Amino acid sequence: MNTFPNEENLTPSQEEMLMKYLDGRLGNDETASFHQMMMDCPEARAWLREAAEHAVAVVDAHRCAAVEQVDFSNQESTVVRPNSRFYLAAIASAAAIWMATLIFTSMGKREAPVRLSPARITSAEGAFSLLGDDGSIRLEVLHEDAEPTFFEVGETLSSQGGDSILQFELPSGVQFTMAGYAELRRLPSGSANCFYLLTGSVWSEPADKTKARPLIFKTPTAHVDLSEDCQFDLHAKNGFTRLRVNQGEARVRRTMDGMDVLVKAGHMIQITPELDRSLQSQPQPKPVHSWSCDQLEAPDILLGHWSNQWPASTLPPYSLEVNETFMVFGSSTPKGRTARRKTQAQWGTWMTALKQVLPPVVLGVMKPEPSNHMPSVRAQALPWRISDDRRVLLYATAFSVSRSGPNPVVLLPGSRLRFLFSFQRAYPIRFGFAGQQLHKPFEGKYELDVLEQELGEPGRLHMMDIPVDAFQSKRLSVLGDAHGLEVDHVYALNLFKDAGLVLHKVEILGPEKAQGGLTD
């Protein structure tokens, strides 16, 4: 059975790019477009996989032929199939190396590396790697290791999951939280602790009696000097750096032109790859409680591909024609969490009893139906590590809320998340958001799974209003609700299968707007 997509869809220029990649001749300017093509085009990935299989089959065939020629000259009566001969040779050589390694490893243990002011990893949830200073993997999946783990100078912490959260502590007691996809390296820098945040977010939490020892954080576009008693959060991605200081102060230097500025408590600074902006610290703006992303103005689509690249206009005024209202119940553990709808007969009773506790999720159809040229973002394939040796593919879209405007968007009791979406195949959808307590470290992710029965008809445009109370924390250690959280990003995804999920609009509605009705 051939399970590959139809590669006839590849254009000659795409095939040429694939050949160039295999030949190691992709220019710097072509690398990005190659990567984009591979991410977007399953046919290209199938082509590359098959070409790799062909290549190793050619190597095997010639190598086996050479072995057979030698064997036939010595022992003409021996007839062995090329594959089985090779398998035997491979097993024999692997066994020999294995024995040699066992002997070698039994001769003595490796000496522990020299530790200079080690940082201790205090907790880890999700999938992480700790890379040695030579790039080798020193440790994987920290949460399975009972032994204390140290983060040494020269080493790199890399998280491989959007739901990963890791905390480490310096000897002075200052704690750092690293969450989501992130990569952080400890750099040697005299007596100061120095880190390089390539991508992701880091939150600091000084100890009660932390001394004001110097601390340095670098990102691809900024150099930040602060002290260990400073409470801040730092975010870096694609040349963008944002620092918010809540306690203490920091001096930030833009690496492109060397301009520097002092950021005091309650202030923030943003550095973008464009040099035309003057560098200045500004007071952290007041929180707001509603947010809207119509895809045309979203500054940062974190996950997903534009499925319409010719948006002619913004969305017209629309309203929600309600066709379903159902309750969402979650178990106390993430494992058993599913969304279940009550039948119509049960609805009234449940509605009365639980109306005050758990507002209903509302599913409807958008009126009027929008044109086909509506801007939209289609879910992209994303590998997700759920343990050290278990990965699944998910198909996700995500939008950055924190980067779409200067004001933090904070959830309140009664807030709702509204998703305008469509899908091609009926399949469960997971809706979620990530957030942090305002001026405090990262809190985690909150999610809600909605089963296919709840989703309505495939191919149509649906709108779902989900009360913030219906979402549950993914972290077992976080039992509270999401009230007061500043939303970092919002997402929707399919696990395991591509159901053609497309997001057209996401909104966060404050309590007053959420209560005001379902029309926009």
Added chain:
Amino acid sequence: MDFQSKPETSLDDKDHRLDEYQIMKCLMDWRPRLLAAAWSVTRDGFAAEDIFQNVALKSITRRVVFRAEAALVSWAYVATRREGIDWLRRNRRTMNVMEDQLMDIMEMEWMQTQATSVDHRLDALSHCLGKLPEKSRQLLKWRYHDGLSCQEVADRLKLELNAIYKRLSRLHHALRDCVSRRLQLNSAD
């Protein structure tokens, strides 16, 4: 469907610890794909074989147990990729390397085919390689077995680089079609 159910994979998911024999057997079943994964990083057939053997070795000396074949295969793909990148670094090869996320997707898609069908594909591929004209086989040998670059092959044949790209591309298409036909024939039998 429950979101928390395990990924739909054709691999056995027995709740017991795989012993060394089972580990080796599983890895040998998956050898063609793991080799191909290693090759897609190093683009060197001999390095790919070395990497596969190293991974096999690690799998039986690693202190973490594998409770299911799916877990072993998934781990093996990741280990293969890392060995491949280490090999590039050790040999100071400056090649375009796919980003981690893309490699993850490629590996996941690779894993969606059953090991038994891997065997059939390999047999069909061996057969199809044998059916190619001598000149085509020579071209593939130079490129993939001898490790010549496309430019070096073009110089030998006194052709333009693009012509080699097109020929190789056509050969891959022909092999794919042949494998597909052969698998269909086998399934009809």
